[in-house]
Amino acid sequence: MKKTKDRIDRKAAKTQYILSIDLGGTNIECALVDRKGNVRIKKTCPTETWKGGKAVLSNIVSIANAVMREAKSKKHRVAAVSIGTPGAVDQKTGRVIGGAENIPGWKGIPLVPALKKEFCLPTFASNDVTLYALGEAMFGAGRGAKEIVCLTLGTGIGGGIITGGKIYRGAIDGAGEVGHMTVKLDGKRDNCGSFGCLERYASATAIAEMGREACKKDKKSLLLKLAGGNADEISAKTVFDAAKKGDETAKNVVEKAGWFLGAGIANLINLLNPEMVIIGGGVAKAGTILLRIIRKAIKTYGLKVNTKDVKIVLGELKSNAGVVGAAALAWQEIDGKERGSSLAL
Numbered sequence: 020m021k022k023t024k025d026r027i028d029r030k031a032a033k034t035q036y037i038l039s040i041d042l043g044g045t046n047i048e049c050a051l052v053d054r055k056g057n058v059r060i061k062k063t064c065p066t067e068t069w070k071g072g073k074a075v076l077s078n079i080v081s082i083a084n085a086v087m088r089e090a091k092s093k094k095h096r097v098a099a100v101s102i103g104t105p106g107a108v109d110q111k112t113g114r115v116i117g118g119a120e121n122i123p124g125w126k127g128i129p130l131v132p133a134l135k136k137e138f139c140l141p142t143f144a145s146n147d148v149t150l151y152a153l154g155e156a157m158f159g160a161g162r163g164a165k166e167i168v169c170l171t172l173g174t175g176i177g178g179g180i181i182t183g184g185k186i187y188r189g190a191i192d193g194a195g196e197v198g199h200m201t202v203k204l205d206g207k208r209d210n211c212g213s214f215g216c217l218e219r220y221a222s223a224t225a226i227a228e229m230g231r232e233a234c235k236k237d238k239k240s241l242l243l244k245l246a247g248g249n250a251d252e253i254s255a256k257t258v259f260d261a262a263k264k265g266d267e268t269a270k271n272v273v274e275k276a277g278w279f280l281g282a283g284i285a286n287l288i289n290l291l292n293p294e295m296v297i298i299g300g301g302v303a304k305a306g307t308i309l310l311r312i313i314r315k316a317i318k319t320y321g322l323k324v325n326t327k328d329v330k331i332v333l334g335e336l337k338s339n340a341g342v343v344g345a346a347a348l349a350w351q352e353i354d355g356k357e358r359g360s361s362l363a364l
């Protein structure tokens with residue numbers, strides 16, 4: 020019996036893991052992720068954004084230490100630390116440099132230096148949606164593809180670009196903000212300060228808002244019934260549920276959002292010529308009903324030469340997408356170093 024246990028322990032010790040962290044607006048998730056994207060010892064704690072940036076960093080360190088302790092007790096080897104965060108991370112200093120307005124005081128936090136000091140391991144960080152895109156590319160719907168554009172449809176719309184199988188960061192790690200593409204010049208004001216951003220017309224927030232508006236004109240809509248008679252309770256899910264049941268008002272809302280999305284994606288396809296566009300996030304759960312409209316809009320607005328072979332698919336990574344994405348970056352950097360690339364750890 021003891022022999023078997025020793026063998027298992029030796030096998031476990033050989034397997035290396037990334038201590039992987041996903042910082043969300045509500046929760047922090049931390050787990051060990053192996054080379055194949057398998058997740059072990061996942062722990063979650065509240066982010067407590069209202070306490071400010073330093074408190075959030077201290078929550079991250081606490082949960083990461085909890086996972087690390089368990090990893091040590093199980094003799095798991097941890098090769099590196101990696102974290103996905105809202106906003107952008109300066110790749111020279113490892114500091115958060117903005118775009119994370121939902122966490123007060125997060126801008127300027129020395130994220131990478133703090134985690135490096137705590138765990139004495141190579142440490143990586145980038146925008147959470149960019150890392151989601153890399154996770155899908157390495158372990159999800161994008162396996163085998165090198166040129167990928169990824170969109171996450173949730174409260175807002177995020178994006179990530181993979182080119183040559185690697186993250187496209189842009190000049191300051193700020194690339195991929197597809198939710199802020201202008202799709203209507205005289206459109207609604209967005210939180211970012213601009214007008215007519217894609218996320219004002221196709222995010223879960225926007226779809227719910229359009230559903231509530233549409234209800235004012237059509238009091239008989241199934242939307243109102245599904246929301247228990249209270250228009251304020253209409254969510255994006257209510258809109259998709261009613262549309263699937265054939266409600267015309269809800270179908271019109273989905274159609275409108277789908278066309279905006281499709282037009283935005285057509286612009287991305289014209290610009291970047293990806294092999295594949297992956298759509299993830301909560302709204303993607305609407306599935307085929309939305310994909311059908313998006314594909315139609317892409318044919319209408321995109322250049323035929325770029326759109327004819329492009330695959331438009333739903334993301335495959337589900338609840339572990341954040342930690343798997345963060346780990347993908349670390350594995351890629353480590354492998355790059357092993358192959359003798361110039362990437363510094």
Ligand SMILES: [Zn+2]
Pocket residue numbers: 198199209210211212213216
């Ligand atoms: Zn915007």
